[in-house]
Amino acid sequence: MKILGTGSALPKHTVTNDMLSEYVDTNDEWISTRTGIKSRQIITTERFEELAALAGQRAIEAAGLVPEDIDFIICHNVCNVYVTPSLASLVQGILGIKGPNCPTMDLNSACAGFIYGLDICDAFIETGRAKHILYICAEEVTRMVDWTQRETCVLFGDAAGAMVLGKGEPMLARRLTSTPMPDVIYYRLPCEATPFETGPGIDTHMPMQLKGREVFRMAVTSAQRDITDTIKSAGLTPDDIDHYLLHQANMRIIDAIKQNLDLPDERFHHNIERRGNTSSASIPVLLDEIVREGKVKRGDLLLFNGFGAGFVTGTAIVRY
Numbered sequence: 001m002k003i004l005g006t007g008s009a010l011p012k013h014t015v016t017n018d019m020l021s022e023y024v025d026t027n028d029e030w031i032s033t034r035t036g037i038k039s040r041q042i043i044t045t046e047r048f049e050e051l052a053a054l055a056g057q058r059a060i061e062a063a064g065l066v067p068e069d070i071d072f073i074i075c076h077n078v079c080n081v082y083v084t085p086s087l088a089s090l091v092q093g094i095l096g097i098k099g100p101n102c103p104t105m106d107l108n109s110a111c112a113g114f115i116y117g118l119d120i121c122d123a124f125i126e127t128g129r130a131k132h133i134l135y136i137c138a139e140e141v142t143r144m145v146d147w148t149q150r151e152t153c154v155l156f157g158d159a160a161g162a163m164v165l166g167k168g169e170p171m172l173a174r175r176l177t178s179t180p181m182p183d184v185i186y187y188r189l190p191c192e193a194t195p196f197e198t199g200p201g202i203d204t205h206m207p208m209q210l211k212g213r214e215v216f217r218m219a220v221t222s223a224q225r226d227i228t229d230t231i232k233s234a235g236l237t238p239d240d241i242d243h244y245l246l247h248q249a250n251m252r253i254i255d256a257i258k259q260n261l262d263l264p265d266e267r268f269h270h271n272i273e274r275r276g277n278t279s280s281a282s283i284p285v286l287l288d289e290i291v292r293e294g295k296v297k298r299g300d301l302l303l304f305n306g307f308g309a310g311f312v313t314g315t316a317i318v319r320y
Contacts, residue, residue: 006161009159036252141277161288298320
């Protein structure tokens with residue numbers, strides 16, 4: 001599997017920490033010292049599916065291809081206003097990819113979903129079932145939080161990150177884990193009523209609930225374990241990895257993982273201070289940024305690591 005091109009798209013509206021103090025009891029110092037976040041982009045007038053399609057279009061152009069070259073579209077998305085049709089199907093229509101020979105599929109593995117989807121893309125590419133996959137992670141997480149609850153609403157931003165994948169060297173190593181702990185992070189939407197409901201009620205809506213200290217502990221512990229094990233399974237050492245791209249959830253989490261591995265700061269890229277937590281989109285958006293800045297060259301080894309509600313984790317090593 002080879003990354004042929006990357007792309008990303010962000011809402012035009014940037015919200016600083018000081019701006020948030022107009023809506024919730026907080027300030028820049030409270031947010032930045034706890035999370036490292038200074039600003040984030042939030043959807044206002046944009047249509048979410050068009051933001052996802054724009055990231056995909058940019059990835060296709062970066063790959064030197066045209067939409068008709070794509071024969072599979074996979075989107076990862078935690079939540080949007082469409083339960084059905086899939087986000088991938090909507091993107092297909094926006095990009096004008098016609099015909100029955102480009103199937104579409106959505107995935108949801110929370111904030112670790114980029115790596116879960118990447119593993120699926122690798123399998124389709126390596127078995128010859130797809131030649132050019134457009135893989136998009138798009139999230140509007142700001143629609144999932146209670147904007148009176150500062151512990152959650154200050155953390156998130158909206159974004160879309162994409163890549164086009166084609167034939168190349170198989171993924172060097174991966175590790176995917178899942179431990180059922182739904183009470184640590186969750187978000188519930190209401191479903192339609194039926195005349196046969198006999199349970200506790202149909203109003204199951206609950207804005208995102210997040211136990212910060214427990215998430216921090218689990219994230220650091222699992223990331224250190226998974227990164228170490230994945231590098232070892234690839235027959236490599238931590239020093240062999242050129243670029244570490246971790247899920248951008250909290251700068252304190254990233255710093256804790258970095259200190260444990262005792263590697264130079266420049267190998268650990270981050271944009272959380274400017275983007276906030278964009279769930280599964282955080283790693284592909286970050287990758288697109290450093291690729292376009294010329295920080296990544298062909299042959300470099302990339303390590304991706306993510307964690308999220310479930311509790312799920314994912315780590316992968318690929319050669320760029």
